[in-house]
Amino acid sequence: MQPSYLRPTYIEVDQQAIYHNVHEEKRRLNAETALFAVVKADAYGHGLIPVARVCQEAGATGFCVATIDEALALRAAQIAAPILVLGITSAQAAPVAAAQNISLTVGDQDWLDDASNFLSEVTDCPQLKIHFATDTGMGRIGFTDVVALHTTAIFVEESKYFTLEGIFTHFATADEKDTIYFEQQVAKFKLMLAALPKRPRYVHVANSATSLWHEACQCNMIRFGVAIYGLNPSGHALAAPYDLQPALSLFSELIFVKQIHAGDSVSYGATYTAQNDEWIGTIPIGYADGWLRRMSGMTVLIKGQRCPIVGRVCMDQIMVRLPEKFAVGEKVTLIGRDEADEITLQEVADYADTIHYEIVCDLHDRIPRHYLPRRED
Numbered sequence: 105m106q107p108s109y110l111r112p113t114y115i116e117v118d119q120q121a122i123y124h125n126v127h128e129e130k131r132r133l134n135a136e137t138a139l140f141a142v143v144k145a146d147a148y149g150h151g152l153i154p155v156a157r158v159c160q161e162a163g164a165t166g167f168c169v170a171t172i173d174e175a176l177a178l179r180a181a182q183i184a185a186p187i188l189v190l191g192i193t194s195a196q197a198a199p200v201a202a203a204q205n206i207s208l209t210v211g212d213q214d215w216l217d218d219a220s221n222f223l224s225e226v227t228d229c230p231q232l233k234i235h236f237a238t239d240t241g242m243g244r245i246g247f248t249d250v251v252a253l254h255t256t257a258i259f260v261e262e263s264k265y266f267t268l269e270g271i272f273t274h275f276a277t278a279d280e281k282d283t284i285y286f287e288q289q290v291a292k293f294k295l296m297l298a299a300l301p302k303r304p305r306y307v308h309v310a311n312s313a314t315s316l317w318h319e320a321c322q323c324n325m326i327r328f329g330v331a332i333y334g335l336n337p338s339g340h341a342l343a344a345p346y347d348l349q350p351a352l353s354l355f356s357e358l359i360f361v362k363q364i365h366a367g368d369s370v371s372y373g374a375t376y377t378a379q380n381d382e383w384i385g386t387i388p389i390g391y392a393d394g395w396l397r398r399m400s401g402m403t404v405l406i407k408g409q410r411c412p413i414v415g416r417v418c419m420d421q422i423m424v425r426l427p428e429k430f431a432v433g434e435k436v437t438l439i440g441r442d443e444a445d446e447i448t449l450q451e452v453a454d455y456a457d458t459i460h461y462e463i464v465c466d467l468h469d470r471i472p473r474h475y476l477p478r479r480e481d
């Protein structure tokens with residue numbers, strides 16, 4: 105969709121907050137442990153390339169993405185650091201990945217057989233770096249069987265097409281207080297690791313939650329995602345060991361203000377009817393921007409005051425009830441701080457009965473991103 109630059113709705117990304125969150129995490133890690141910044145899904149809606157650059161300044165030595173296209177976008181921006189694609193990539197893309205020095209995730213022998221065929225068609229193709237995914241309880245991708253993993257590791261050692269750069273697993277419950285399932289996954293991962301004839305360069309299990317709340321097991325890399333953006337992966341369940349600073353704010357303006365009278369209704373379905381004379385403001389954002397229909401009733405901040413969204417959320421506009429007549433052009437804060445009050449992504453997610461991960465990923469690129477520069481240390 106065409107970004108709408110001339111509409112007064114925009115996202116502000118505080119690069120200092122991103123720097124702070126990565127830097128604080130980096131300080132907690134021992135010197136051998138690499139921090140790979142997870143910048144999939146356009147850096148959780150914050151903007152792939154600007155976020156990647158700040159992460160590098162703050163000490164990230166590599167990146168994780170979800171798709172090969174996201175990895176290629178980093179390379180196209182001249183980012184030369186190691187990149188791991190976390191999902192399974194089509195085997196056809198193996199030669200492109202090898203040529204661009206992009207590491208791919210492998211979850212079974214069949215994929216390697218397919219990729220070998222594609223790689224054999226390319227002359228002078230560099231070896232493809234791979235990481236074995238092991239499924240220790242997430243039930244998503246990866247080896248579940250120790251013997252199969254061992255056999256495939258031998259195959260890779262003997263293959264001229266691949267080099268084993270890493271092995272990893274992903275936890276299903278690292279953000280929960282109860283650690284029983286987590287410990288079961290750790291035990292399985294240790295068996296998986298022991299099935300390799302040689303320890304690869306990177307051994308990694310930690311997403312943000314694991315790195316924040318668990319002792320890493322024989323690992324030397326973390327996949328640090330949502331906490332980069334200042335969001336607590338557990339929601340309310342666990343306190344982070346340092347202050348996570350939220351990086352994203354969402355602002356707009358009142359573009360229309362009017363008075364309505366008792367009995368007048370607002371928006372589709374006429375679900376909201378004024379009880380008295382009321383001032384209503386219209387804001388240019390809607391569900392096409394990712395401000396979900398279920399945000400009806402949620403508040404926004406104007407002049408430090410909470411104003412509820414009244415009636416249904418439209419595709420491109422919402423209406424709010426104002427405490428008094430406010431001027432057209434008045435700043436509106438949908439996410440972020442306004443005077444003494446703040447609307448956090450967690451509050452928005454709670455209201456929408458989902459997780460903040462989903463809210464940020466839904467914020468559409470129709471909304472332009474503005475970047476606040478880093479402050480001097």
Ligand SMILES: *Cc1c(COP(=O)(O)O)cnc(C)c1O
Nearest residue numbers: 142190274311312327328329330
């Ligand atoms: C997305 C993802 C991460 C990052 O998770 P956060 O909770 O955002 O830190 C790490 N590892 C894998 C395999 C992922 O898919």
